[in-house]
Amino acid sequence: MDGDNSTTDASQLGIAGDYIGGSHYVLQSQEDDGDDGMNDNEDGIGSKDGFREQDIYLPIANVARIMKNAIPPTGKIAKDAKECVQECVSEFISFITSEASERCHQEKRKTINGEDILFAMSTLGFDSYVEPLKLYLQKFREAMKGEKGIVTSVTVTDGLGDELADESFIDFCLCTSANQLPAGLITADGQQQNVMVYTTSYQQVRILKHYTYRNLVRPSKDCTEL
Amino acid sequence: MAGSDEGGKMLDFADSRQVSLPISRVKLIMKSSPDVNNINQDALFLTAKATELFVQYLAAYSYKKGSGRESKCLTYHDLARSPEECDTFQFLADILPKKILARDYFKLLEEKEKEDEGDGEETDDSD
Numbered sequence: 001m002d003g004d005n006s007t008t009d010a011s012q013l014g015i016a017g018d019y020i021g022g023s024h025y026v027l028q029s030q031e032d033d034g035d036d037g038m039n040d041n042e043d044g045i046g047s048k049d050g051f052r053e054q055d056i057y058l059p060i061a062n063v064a065r066i067m068k069n070a071i072p073p074t075g076k077i078a079k080d081a082k083e084c085v086q087e088c089v090s091e092f093i094s095f096i097t098s099e100a101s102e103r104c105h106q107e108k109r110k111t112i113n114g115e116d117i118l119f120a121m122s123t124l125g126f127d128s129y130v131e132p133l134k135l136y137l138q139k140f141r142e143a144m145k146g147e148k149g150i151v152t153s154v155t156v157t158d159g160l161g162d163e164l165a166d167e168s169f170i171d172f173c174l175c176t177s178a179n180q181l182p183a184g185l186i187t188a189d190g191q192q193q194n195v196m197v198y199t200t201s202y203q204q205v206r207i208l209k210h211y212t213y214r215n216l217v218r219p220s221k222d223c224t225e226l
Numbered sequence: 227m228a229g230s231d232e233g234g235k236m237l238d239f240a241d242s243r244q245v246s247l248p249i250s251r252v253k254l255i256m257k258s259s260p261d262v263n264n265i266n267q268d269a270l271f272l273t274a275k276a277t278e279l280f281v282q283y284l285a286a287y288s289y290k291k292g293s294g295r296e297s298k299c300l301t302y303h304d305l306a307r308s309p310e311e312c313d314t315f316q317f318l319a320d321i322l323p324k325k326i327l328a329r330d331y332f333k334l335l336e337e338k339e340k341e342d343e344g345d346g347e348e349t350d351d352s353d
Contacts, residue, residue, distance in 0.1 A: 056251070062246060062247050066281040066282060066285070070281070070283075071300060075298050076298060078300065078301045080301075081300050084302050084305050085284060085285065088284060089280070089281060091318060092277060092280050093256060094256075097273070100269070101259060101262050105261065111264040112256075112264070112265045112269045114269050114271075117268075117276070118272065121276060126276070133276055137271065
């Protein structure tokens with residue numbers, strides 16, 4: 001177990017599953033109020049030696065902050081409630097994503113887009129979110145648009161994948177999916193770098209704190225996918 | 227082929243006009259779903275934003291329904307009741323099991339056993 005005081009595994013209790021009856025119970029210890037820092041992971045990732053997929057959560061501090069804003073200022077939130085909402089959030093994201101993904105597949109597309117997400121929301125009973133989300137999306141896009149001009153930018157990552165590695169190395173790029181070109185470049189020393197190339201006629205790359213530009217490269221015909 | 231999805235990292239939009247959740251983490255969770263290939267920027271943003279709205283909704287709803295029990299404190303118990311009371315939260319039913327003290331549970335078990343024994347005797351008698 002994860003050091004949790006409660007268990008849903010009836011076999012560990014030596015009790016046959018059918019005794020649990022209609023409701024699903026979790027055993028709670030006497031002092032179970034979250035003081036003991038069970039699974040105390042501010043980071044929101046499971047075990048230390050790498051994460052299991054089912055343990056991926058959003059950071060508890062962010063979640064707690066949003067919860068706090070939703071209740072009256074005098075209200076408090078129990079620690080196990082915060083942890084629980086962390087899990088609910090991951091469940092929610094997966095829930096929406098799988099619905100959106102299904103629609104995507106049905107339409108024979110490979111990339112989940114905004115429409116798929118909005119459609120999933122309204123199918124799953126969150127249709128009241130759709131209009132506000134559209135407004136937010138509009139604001140988001142406007143915030144990203146800058147002055148007109150031709151801008152080319154490239155961001156380079158040192159390796160594949162691990163998005164959680166090395167927060168000091170963050171490249172920020174703006175694009176819409178229609179303007180993305182994936183490419184692998186072989187650099188002078190023979191190493192491959194993964195590259196995202198953007199061309200756009202009316203977007204400007206915003207300079208925000210915490211980013212570094214590694215390269216600015218004009219896309220050329222030599223840019224081939226590898 | 228270069229990983230077009232892996233390339234490039236998004237900044238966390240700490241700006242309150244944007245989202246207050248780390249986009250990269252949201253993406254990680256989304257990608258852990260089976261059969262998900264690529265996710266477009268808009269979809270990521272919408273999901274992150276929707277998640278914020280969801281947290282607010284769940285917290286506010288549970289708190290409102292709960293106040294009166296543990297006054298002014300949102301507890302796990304309040305959250306665990308939400309799937310019963312609101313259809314939208316039904317999907318959370320499995321991950322929000324209600325908690326029960328062990329001694330209460332064993333009491334329940336005993337009572338159930340007694341009922342079963344009682345039934346057994348009746349069946350024997352009916353000839």
